Amino acid sequence: MDLAWYWTALIAFAITNFLLISASVLVYAERKVSGYMQNRPGPNRVGPFGFLQPFADVVKLVFKENIVPTLANPFVHSLAPMMMVVIAMTAGALIPFARGVVVADMDVSILVLLALTSISVYGVTLAGWSSNSKYSLLGGLRSSAQMISYELSMGLAVLSVVLIASSLNMVTIVEDQAGGYGLFAWNVFRNPIGCILFIVTAFAETNRAPFDLPEAEQELVGGYHTEYSGMKFGMFFLAEYVNFFVASFVIVTLFFGGYLLPFESVIIAQFPALADSYLLMALQIGTVVIKAGFFAYVFIWVRWTLPRFKYTQLMTLGWKYLLPIALVNVLLVALGLAILH
Amino acid sequence: MDQRPLGVLRKLNLRMTFSPMSIINNTNFSETLKFWPRHNEAIYRRLESKHSWVENGGDGAAGDPLENEMILNIGPQHPATHGVLRAVVKLDGETIQGCVLDIGYLHRGVEKIAENKTYQEFMPYTDRMDYLSPYSNNVAWCLAVEKLAGIEVPDRAQWIRMMMSEIARISSHLIWMGVGLMDAGAVSMFLWTFQAREDIYEIFDEVAGARLTVSHSRIGGVATDLNAAGINLITKFAADFPAVLAGWEKLLNRNRIWIDRNVGIGHLSAEDVVRMGMTGPNLRGSGVEHDIRRFEPYLKYNDVDFIIPIRTEGDALARYFVRLDEMKESIKIINQCLDKLKTLQGPVRANDAKKSSSSKNEVFYSMEGLIHDFMYTDTGVAPPKGAASYHAIEAPKGELGFYLQSDGTGNPWRARMNSPSFTNLQALETMMEGGVMGDMVILIGTIDPVLGEADK
Numbered sequence: 001m002d003l004a005w006y007w008t009a010l011i012a013f014a015i016t017n018f019l020l021i022s023a024s025v026l027v028y029a030e031r032k033v034s035g036y037m038q039n040r041p042g043p044n045r046v047g048p049f050g051f052l053q054p055f056a057d058v059v060k061l062v063f064k065e066n067i068v069p070t071l072a073n074p075f076v077h078s079l080a081p082m083m084m085v086v087i088a089m090t091a092g093a094l095i096p097f098a099r100g101v102v103v104a105d106m107d108v109s110i111l112v113l114l115a116l117t118s119i120s121v122y123g124v125t126l127a128g129w130s131s132n133s134k135y136s137l138l139g140g141l142r143s144s145a146q147m148i149s150y151e152l153s154m155g156l157a158v159l160s161v162v163l164i165a166s167s168l169n170m171v172t173i174v175e176d177q178a179g180g181y182g183l184f185a186w187n188v189f190r191n192p193i194g195c196i197l198f199i200v201t202a203f204a205e206t207n208r209a210p211f212d213l214p215e216a217e218q219e220l221v222g223g224y225h226t227e228y229s230g231m232k233f234g235m236f237f238l239a240e241y242v243n244f245f246v247a248s249f250v251i252v253t254l255f256f257g258g259y260l261l262p263f264e265s266v267i268i269a270q271f272p273a274l275a276d277s278y279l280l281m282a283l284q285i286g287t288v289v290i291k292a293g294f295f296a297y298v299f300i301w302v303r304w305t306l307p308r309f310k311y312t313q314l315m316t317l318g319w320k321y322l323l324p325i326a327l328v329n330v331l332l333v334a335l336g337l338a339i340l341h
Numbered sequence: 342m343d344q345r346p347l348g349v350l351r352k353l354n355l356r357m358t359f360s361p362m363s364i365i366n367n368t369n370f371s372e373t374l375k376f377w378p379r380h381n382e383a384i385y386r387r388l389e390s391k392h393s394w395v396e397n398g399g400d401g402a403a404g405d406p407l408e409n410e411m412i413l414n415i416g417p418q419h420p421a422t423h424g425v426l427r428a429v430v431k432l433d434g435e436t437i438q439g440c441v442l443d444i445g446y447l448h449r450g451v452e453k454i455a456e457n458k459t460y461q462e463f464m465p466y467t468d469r470m471d472y473l474s475p476y477s478n479n480v481a482w483c484l485a486v487e488k489l490a491g492i493e494v495p496d497r498a499q500w501i502r503m504m505m506s507e508i509a510r511i512s513s514h515l516i517w518m519g520v521g522l523m524d525a526g527a528v529s530m531f532l533w534t535f536q537a538r539e540d541i542y543e544i545f546d547e548v549a550g551a552r553l554t555v556s557h558s559r560i561g562g563v564a565t566d567l568n569a570a571g572i573n574l575i576t577k578f579a580a581d582f583p584a585v586l587a588g589w590e591k592l593l594n595r596n597r598i599w600i601d602r603n604v605g606i607g608h609l610s611a612e613d614v615v616r617m618g619m620t621g622p623n624l625r626g627s628g629v630e631h632d633i634r635r636f637e638p639y640l641k642y643n644d645v646d647f648i649i650p651i652r653t654e655g656d657a658l659a660r661y662f663v664r665l666d667e668m669k670e671s672i673k674i675i676n677q678c679l680d681k682l683k684t685l686q687g688p689v690r691a692n693d694a695k696k697s698s699s700s701k702n703e704v705f706y707s708m709e710g711l712i713h714d715f716m717y718t719d720t721g722v723a724p725p726k727g728a729a730s731y732h733a734i735e736a737p738k739g740e741l742g743f744y745l746q747s748d749g750t751g752n753p754w755r756a757r758m759n760s761p762s763f764t765n766l767q768a769l770e771t772m773m774e775g776g777v778m779g780d781m782v783i784l785i786g787t788i789d790p791v792l793g794e795a796d797k
Binding site: 034037038039040134135138141142208209212213216217218219220221304305306307308309310311312313 | 401421434435528529533777778780
């Protein structure tokens, strides 16, 4: 679908702001959810129900002194956090939020997404390297090893979806899940192993607990962002939250029907006026946001429940378990498609 | 002047030497103060040799021609070191090749302080040693003094002490559990254990009047008897806590990540632990059957029914299970104490004004009582001249013993402390070698050191 340039620009502006705001909301949600999990109220002082807490945090971070270690490489030290944020935000351009509401609807959007997640490892590694601190370096090294190990399984999980949809375009992948009654054609039912694999690797790719080894507060004292302060640290923080929100969107897009309403075909058959209306678009946006919000909640839930992996455990899980399972899954999906078609 | 590095002291020397106001004949203190620079130099030399030991592999030869290795200084300010422990580790990638520990950042000289205090005056200082289970320390000190001075403690006081020591054991193990899991990344556990600890704080608040530094034990008994509110709190805690613990076990014992991070980590054989002088749960996790409560019973441990949890695997997981089981056994002991205290009445302090402080009733309303109180506060217990004794208890972290020598006055001539954290830390270097960075936090957690006690 061809959109006028101003329409694209408007959507891009809206999505960027949406992601920025959602990061604040997620910070608030994370603190509130963790508070309830730990039998404490969580933030409740700034604004009604503490809702302005993330904004107060941002103001604090902006006004904090920017410290660059003497022996750091100042250029790379500043580049790394910007890279993280830019990449995290760019991934938002590829996600279809409703039928026709997508900034960059390209033929190979899923490949671009994988490429972007691959580049984001540079942000962490460069941050760790340029700080010239041993703890940061260890964090950066852990991150690169982790991302390389889990990218393979992630790629294979995505490949199984691509095989089913016969397309590398994310919009086509979503529309491919519209068959059946609009719920049982979701890839999570057609490709359950791939779905679990993708969710696990998404946790690893976004450096969220239990895969948060690069930061590992208690071992590496913050890992790659030990030597960052002020808004540069804030950018890592922002990137982390945007990353896992975008990861939730990708999980939803690939496996949970993306922007499709549950039983959409049935609903449209009942109310033909709804088809191609703005109301449907609004409903679709609402649907994808709710679905992604659920997975964002899962991300938070897991983080506050599980202990962190050990480095050796992480590698064992990645190479010895996930990779063979992913390979077998691709084979099974391919065989299934060959038999069915 | 010789070439000592400590210019500050030398300046101090000169200033004192040429002070015109000095009324002391010998104004040259350089000989007197020589000890300190020499002492400091020795410390620096030792630290430097530690670094060179770590850097060149111990034998003086330059190892690592490929420069894969990295020396990492962990602590004394580090979130996982449980206070101010410092470890210098040699890393090859993530693998720990060597480790040198450095303690003493919280050294306060409590043993020397004890020599300048009366026996009773020193008791509150023991709160600050193992600050996670202050009640056990109070009891350990009082028992040592009572052994030295030959003081009979009334039965009720002994049962109260035993019950409160077991509560202190649970509170100490709760910290071990919460902090150990927080170091492993499960932050919620930390807050849940602190919630249970809050109940224990409330018990101490009610019974002793203080939440953390309880100072409840007295030489010859305890300060106050339990009141009804205190007994209610303890009964409620003993009734509720097993269910809470069972909930945590459900979460952790089948948790793949937690179990895998612990199993086979920091393995010590039974010979190792005995050779390195480890005590407490660390000893029993390696299959050595030793618990002072059972093999050299003090207080009323002979009269209660409990088992000593023992595991033979000798890894971090075994020590985890030993401590979990110990908490359950402590609840069993607390319940038996509560039953006993219902029927057992009587005084809670020895009725001997020379050996234990008199009751307030006596002090306020009788002349002799006031004199006794004055004398007891001023001089206190005076064990016979030349008496010496060692008494140890099974504190939450292991054998906590005090060695005391008396010169017949109210102050101990010598007081020495055998603290479990200090002895247990000796094994950490061995355990860390060959592990990875992620094991480090688990290992420090499994040793469960309190630096206030290790550094004395």
